[in-house]
Amino acid sequence: MLSATDTIRSLGGLARGTHLRSLGFTRQALAGMVRRGEIERVRHGVFAAGPLDEQVRAATAHGGALTCASVLRSAGIWVLPADDGPHVWLGPDNHALPHPGCTCRSHYYRGRPPLGSATIETALLHLRRCCGDEAFFAAYESAWRLKKLSAAARARIRKALPRSARWLVELASGRRQRPRIASPPAAPCPGHPPPVPSEDRRRREGRLRPRRPPDPRGGRRREPRIADAQAYRPHP
Known part of the structure; x- marks a missing residue:
């Protein structure tokens, strides 16, 4: 044991x-x-x-779990508001406990706080209620860029947001999925000929005629000439 x-x-x-x-x-x-x-x-x-962690210790002594900007900042996510002390999730029915040197900000949001710290998903939702839409959008994009949010996590966050705020997640999704513009080809070096495009590329661009199938009678297939067409033209 x-x-x-x-x-x-x-x-x-x-x-x-x-x-x-x-x-x-x-x-x-x-x-x-x-x-x-x-x-x-x-x-x-x-x-x-x-x-x-000192902030986790302070949040636990305060009676709840670390959340909001404090959790996001400790995870390396960019947070717009300045650091103003530990943000503590107490739940709707609990009350703050006195402890030495308390600088905590209490959040009485619904749910049962875990022991220690809230998840990044929960911290983002609390950040929006605490600091507004702009702070939420900036932190959400930062967390996505840092690969802190899976597709399932983003879907859960969108579902948990009120309908009037879901446009924030949709806007971030549109910015992330914007197609990239291909860069122009590099200019050739002076004194060197430009590179010759490959056969597949010339065929895709329509600059290469498709190959004709071989003549089943054998030998090289001869293209008809204008003189041959005039010789076989019927006379009136």
């Missing part, structure tokens, strides 16, 4: 006490580990071990 420290680290650095007790750790054992400094109690019922 792993120790509580190793178990919490394997779970991402955070774990609920109910989950740890289901794995065999008692309340008394967890309290003793906290006193000895082996693990940390971030808030009532939530324990941490090992290195933990």
